[in-house]
Structures are given as C-alpha cells and as structure tokens.
Amino acid sequence: MARLLGFVRTSLFLGWLCVMLATTTLAAGIWAVQMATTVATMSAQAAAAALAHRQQLARAVARAKAKARLQRLIVAVPVIGAGAIVYFEERDYRDWLEENPEGTRQQYLCEMSALTAEVIDEVLQDLPELLRPAPEILTASVPDCD
Numbered sequence: 001m002a003r004l005l006g007f008v009r010t011s012l013f014l015g016w017l018c019v020m021l022a023t024t025t026l027a028a029g030i031w032a033v034q035m036a037t038t039v040a041t042m043s044a045q046a047a048a049a050a051l052a053h054r055q056q057l058a059r060a061v062a063r064a065k066a067k068a069r070l071q072r073l074i075v076a077v078p079v080i081g082a083g084a085i086v087y088f089e090e091r092d093y094r095d096w097l098e099e100n101p102e103g104t105r106q107q108y109l110c111e112m113s114a115l116t117a118e119v120i121d122e123v124l125q126d127l128p129e130l131l132r133p134a135p136e137i138l139t140a141s142v143p144d145c146d
Helices: 002-076 078-099 105-124 135-140
Strands: none
Touching (some): 078 105
C-alpha cells in the first residue's frame, strides 16, 4: 500500500509538472509570436519612415540644384545677369545679417571671400593637374580679414 501511495504521488507530481511545462511552453510560444509581430510592425514603420525621409531629402537636394541652375542661367545672360548678381548678393547679405545682427558689410565680404576661396579650391581639385592653378595664386587673392 505504501508503495502504491508513493507511485500515485510520483505520478501526480509528474503529471502536474508536465501540465505546467506544457502551459509555460505554450505561453512562451504565444509571447514569441507577439514579439515577432511587434518587431515586424516596427521594422516596417522604420523602413517607411526612412523611405519618406530619403524622398524628402532627395527632393530638397533636387530643388537646391534646380535653384542654383536657374541662378546660373540668369547670370549667364549678360544684361539680366548683372542685375541678378546684385540682387542675389544683396539677398544673401540680408540673410547673413539676420544671423549676425551685429555684423558689417566688411565682415560679410571677408567671410564670403574666404568661403568662396575654399569652394573654388575644392572645384579646382577636380581639374587635371596640368590645368589646375597653384594654390598660392588663390590664397594671394583672399583678403586678410583679421
């Protein structure tokens, strides 16, 4: 009888353990599916946001290039170009003045000439070495603003 009682206890314990393990396994499986679904949803949202951002960035770059192309075209026409140069330069100066309220036209000209020299140097680096002027020629024409 004691043997039978020990067998029943062991069987009940093992049965209870199997039910608990099966329940835990089922719950973990459901949780894993939920997490996989959440990750997939978040990945899709991130990809959509990245695509939208990439499209906005490409559009902004295209607009900037189109604007620069139009400005070059206007400047290329001699009569209109002279007036356009003055207009664009004055507009750029006023934009700079909003960011630097204490600035003077002399400071603006110094800053713009330094930046222009840097850009010209970068552009000239794309030329073949035989056509590229010496760097001293460019730096000699930049005023000392200090």
